[in-house]
């Protein structure tokens with residue numbers, strides 16, 4: 001019965017969402033998430049989707065991204081590394097509600113002038129329609145209520161011009177047992193608690209499709225990936241839901257407030273391109 005329905009975040013809270021947690025505990029928890037992203041499928045799933053989206057990119061163009069619920073900015077770093085390797089130019093706003101995450105994300109992105117970290121709430125995003133080329137989020141949606149998810153997907157669909165990439169965990173028994181065992185090995189008390197709870201709060205592909213339908217999202221593609229993950233991606237403005245299963249075997253700004261206009265911050269904090277930064281370092 002536990003796995004038939006998604007656990008309500010109100011009755012199954014995650015410690016990582018508690019603003020009273022000490023900074024060091026948050027850092028430990030996000031280091032664990034980085035490990036999971038890097039070694040257990042998260043990064044690979046994102047890069048595969050980026051490769052798809054980048055097929056029509058023209059050389060010399062700069063693409064803008066918003067990553068919501070960024071944590072340690074691990075996904076922005078993944079995008080930036082991938083873009084550098086491919087010779088693409090990107091500017092990324094990494095947004096999180098928690099001050100501790102923003103502080104840690106700024107530390108983690110010191111060598112990435114193309115990433116700007118902004119503190120803000122997904123429910124108060126001031127970004128205008130089509131403000132970013134791409135909106136991205138990973139292991140964030142399960143932090144929201146059902147109603148909050150639909151509202152958030154609608155906002156993503158509105159502010160993304162070219163694509164939306166939503167990644168999260170699959171709710172299944174194997175994933176739960178795996179998370180319980182694996183996260184218990186971590187020295188992070190938060191991760192040991194939140195890992196299995198995250199799985200209980202996560203989704204099946206069918207549920208994800210239903211949220212998309214409720215939000216008016218057209219033609220989402222849901223792919224299942226190694227590490228009990230899925231990615232739901234779509235191009236805004238493009239009616240039927242498709243689902244494919246490709247289970248793969250590989251597998252500072254100063255403190256800104258929610259009043260900050262995300263796209264303005266994108267302009268000001270990530271104006272420097274990689275080349276400009278490299279030139280600066282040379283001089």
Ligand SMILES: C[S@@+](CC[C@H](N)C(=O)[O-])C[C@H]1O[C@@H](n2cnc3c(N)ncnc32)[C@H](O)[C@@H]1O
Pocket residue numbers: 016017033034037068069070071072073074075095096097098101120121122123137138139140143
């Ligand atoms: C599991 S972490 C995401 C980790 C990150 N995306 C990654 O893959 O490394 C979820 C994040 O969502 C943030 N968050 C929770 N509620 C939020 C909200 N309403 N607006 C923005 N961020 C929020 C939390 O502070 C936390 O950092």
